[in-house]
Amino acid sequence: DTEVTQTPKHLVMGMTNKKSLKCEQHMGHRAMYWYKQKAKKPPELMFVYSYEKLSINESVPSRFSPECPNSSLLNLHLHALQPEDSALYLCASSRPIAGAMNIQYFGAGTRLSVL
Amino acid sequence: SQQGEEDPQALSIQEGENATMNCSYKTSINNLQWYRQNSGRGLVHLILIRSNEREKHSGRLRVTLDTSKKSSSLLITASRAADTASYFCATDEGMKTSYDKVIFGPGTSLSVIP
Numbered sequence: 001d002t003e004v005t006q007t008p009k010h011l012v013m014g015m016t017n018k019k020s021l022k023c024e025q026h027m028g029h030r031a032m033y034w035y036k037q038k039a040k041k042p043p044e045l046m047f048v049y050s051y052e053k054l055s056i057n058e059s060v061p062s063r064f065s066p067e068c069p070n071s072s073l074l075n076l077h078l079h080a081l082q083p084e085d086s087a088l089y090l091c092a093s094s095r096p097i098a099g100a101m102n103i104q105y106f107g108a109g110t111r112l113s114v115l
Numbered sequence: 116s117q118q119g120e121e122d123p124q125a126l127s128i129q130e131g132e133n134a135t136m137n138c139s140y141k142t143s144i145n146n147l148q149w150y151r152q153n154s155g156r157g158l159v160h161l162i163l164i165r166s167n168e169r170e171k172h173s174g175r176l177r178v179t180l181d182t183s184k185k186s187s188s189l190l191i192t193a194s195r196a197a198d199t200a201s202y203f204c205a206t207d208e209g210m211k212t213s214y215d216k217v218i219f220g221p222g223t224s225l226s227v228i229p
Contacts, residue, residue: 004157031214042203042219043158050214090157094215102215103148104205106157 003027006091006107014115015081021110023074023091032074033104034066035090043090049074081114088112121204121220129228134191136223138204139184147180148205149189150219158203161189194227201225 004025013019023032031050035043048056049068057066063085065077074091088109094102121138128134140147146165150158164171164180164187171178177190191198204220 006157033214033217040224042222045217048214048216050212055212055214056216088155092158103160103163104150104158104215104217106159108157109155111155 004091004093004105004107006089006110008110009108010111010113012113012115013078013081015083017081018077018079020078021076021089021091021112023076023107024072025093025105026072027093027095027105028071029093029095029105030071031094031102032068033092033094034074034076035092037088037090037109047076078112081112083114086112086114121202121223123223124221125224125226127226127228128194130194130196132194134194134198134225134227136189136202136204136225138187138189138220140187140204140206140220141185142206142208144182144206144208146207147178147187149176149178149187150203150205152201152203152222154200161202191225194225196227196229199225199227 007022033048034046036046037043045058046060047066052068063080067075088111090109091107092104094104148163149161151161152158162173162176162178164178175192180187201222201224203222205217207215
């Protein structure tokens, strides 16, 4: 099973809403990632979890709150977002082999629209 | 900061022709990867080339890496309409950690016309 599952596929929310994005993998990967991708742009790294610990936060605004409850799950909690946060949010996972950039397995993404 | 940069930004070819995309990067790397993304979908890994390799093949894909010039190229031979997608090179920062700080190039949008 080389699948990373993201839910929901689409999300529309108002600026005062609270919502969560969910990501799940069962490949035994211990590194998980959140990326944000705007139209016609490459994915931009937001957060990295390694062994369920937050390892990288790329200066993401606090209205985005990541959570890694266990080695298979990754959540992204959203609160008080702005219209410019509308984007495709991608989750990825990789094997934790140090010293070698590992293949990343991506989910299909959540298309987020903030009204 | 942007690690990888690609050209061309967009490429349109006829089915059966070859497509070549180039990527340049700035710092030392462990390896370089190429990914494909169909419109609005997740990225799919295509091929990985290690920093001590110069060329690698996988089916209709050929990747080269020139670490002295900090550049790589992806060649897709005998293109098909199904190859229409965006292609991204991806590099790390040579970190020795159990996770990767991956930086994607701006990508090349490939259109293969039937």
